[in-house]
Amino acid sequence: MANVLSHINGVESSRIRSVNTVQIANIDNVIGMEYNEPSASFDNANAVAKSITTGTGQSVRIADTNGKFNFIHSSAYTISFWVKAGWNSSLNTNIHLFSSTTSGTTNSSANMIRIFYHESNNRLYFEYRSASNAKKSNFYLFHANSGNHAAAYAAAGLGSSQYWSSANRGNANSAGYTMITVTKGTSNSAGSSNAPMYWNATPLGNGHYGSNGTGQGTPNMSTADRQIAIGSNSWSYAKSGNSAETKYNDVTIWDKKLSQSEITELYNSGTPLDATAHSASSNLKMYYKMENNGNDSSGNSAPNIVLSGNSNFESK
Amino acid sequence: MNYYIVTSEVFDELDKKLIEFAHSSVDGSEWTVTTTELIDNETLSFENTLEISLYTAEEGSFWTGDNTGIEEWELDGIKYLNGI
Numbered sequence: 283m284a285n286v287l288s289h290i291n292g293v294e295s296s297r298i299r300s301v302n303t304v305q306i307a308n309i310d311n312v313i314g315m316e317y318n319e320p321s322a323s324f325d326n327a328n329a330v331a332k333s334i335t336t337g338t339g340q341s342v343r344i345a346d347t348n349g350k351f352n353f354i355h356s357s358a359y360t361i362s363f364w365v366k367a368g369w370n371s372s373l374n375t376n377i378h379l380f381s382s383t384t385s386g387t388t389n390s391s392a393n394m395i396r397i398f399y400h401e402s403n404n405r406l407y408f409e410y411r412s413a414s415n416a417k418k419s420n421f422y423l424f425h426a427n428s429g430n431h432a433a434a435y436a437a438a439g440l441g442s443s444q445y446w447s448s449a450n451r452g453n454a455n456s457a458g459y460t461m462i463t464v465t466k467g468t469s470n471s472a473g474s475s476n477a478p479m480y481w482n483a484t485p486l487g488n489g490h491y492g493s494n495g496t497g498q499g500t501p502n503m504s505t506a507d508r509q510i511a512i513g514s515n516s517w518s519y520a521k522s523g524n525s526a527e528t529k530y531n532d533v534t535i536w537d538k539k540l541s542q543s544e545i546t547e548l549y550n551s552g553t554p555l556d557a558t559a560h561s562a563s564s565n566l567k568m569y570y571k572m573e574n575n576g577n578d579s580s581g582n583s584a585p586n587i588v589l590s591g592n593s594n595f596e597s598k
Numbered sequence: 599m600n601y602y603i604v605t606s607e608v609f610d611e612l613d614k615k616l617i618e619f620a621h622s623s624v625d626g627s628e629w630t631v632t633t634t635e636l637i638d639n640e641t642l643s644f645e646n647t648l649e650i651s652l653y654t655a656e657e658g659s660f661w662t663g664d665n666t667g668i669e670e671w672e673l674d675g676i677k678y679l680n681g682i
Contacts, residue, residue, distance in 0.1 A: 521669075
């Protein structure tokens with residue numbers, strides 16, 4: 283292990299640009315002491331809080347106009363985000379955590395890709411559609427420790443008597459966040475063999491409909507530009523929870539089906555990391571750190587997040 | 599398919615194997631049900647999923663905790679599973 287040069291004449295090395303006109307990054311050692319370039323800083327103090335009020339005027343959304351999010355039924359991709367439940371056990375409906383549909387549409391089936399939690403039944407769904415009769419889905423049930431549901435029961439840690447809510451966040455990090463991930467391969471299927479889901483990088487198993495999932499017809503999506511909503515659906519900007527705002531952080535979208543080890547790396551033992559330093563960062567297409575702005579940090583010039591109404595960036 | 603709103607007492611007597619979708623009101627007193635079973639003691643019956651969705655949206659706070667009611671896609675997409 284090399285020694286790290288932390289100070290030069292009492293000044294922190296991170297504050298020094300050069301020594302005698304030599305850039306600090308080019309200095310390997312001073313009087314035999316090796317110098318390591320300080321890691322790029324990664325602030326993770328904030329998140330976005332989605333207003334529980336519905337409608338476009340309260341949304342957290344991304345209007346993709348440059349084809350950064352144009353995944354179709356045969357695309358491989360990964361969607362991952364951290365979520366801190368704000369809803370309570372009286373929600374008695376679903377909350378959309380991530381949703382995308384064709385730009386400008388109010389049609390819930392138009393090139394739709396979504397991840398939603400159905401509080402009424404304690405189920406986490408992944409679904410995509412090209413039409414109301416052309417859709418694929420699977421869901422993961424959290425309160426039954428048996429059969430296809432046992433893996434999700436163990437991964438989430440919500441227990442058998444209470445559903446997922448702000449009073450029962452299950453396995454979460456010290457700030458109350460859970461990393462939810464779906465990774466899809468190129469097959470036209472939402473089953474667990476092609477599109478597994480993860481809770482804090484732990485696989486949720488086969489899901490109710492198993493390795494092949496379920497569906498109707500054969501989705502045939504187009505590459506049309508999409509509108510993406512965080513914390514609501516993307517066609518009416520409803521289904522945002524109740525009681526208190528749900529918070530979202532570090533949303534990443536990748537153009538490959540991340541492997542188990544890559545998802546574990548992203549989870550980083552519960553401490554969000556800078557995804558641009560991830561080993562698969564060349565596949566990172568969109569990245570939203572939510573550090574008091576909606577800027578994309580992927581380096582791909584993806585569109586920014588736009589907040590409306592009472593949705594806001596705040597302390598995580 | 600038949601589209602009903604029934605009381606919890608009527609719901610308890612329905613053949614659960616024939617139910618496609620079921621959603622209770624927030625207070626648990628009534629259920630929205632789609633089923634192949636024909637019944638004659640319903641509270642309300644509807645022509646299709648759109649009609650039942652519009653009805654619950656008008657009484658959103660009675661049916662859902664976010665006051666939005668039941669969306670039409672839910673009636674087609676959230677499968678009722680007896681016991682879970």
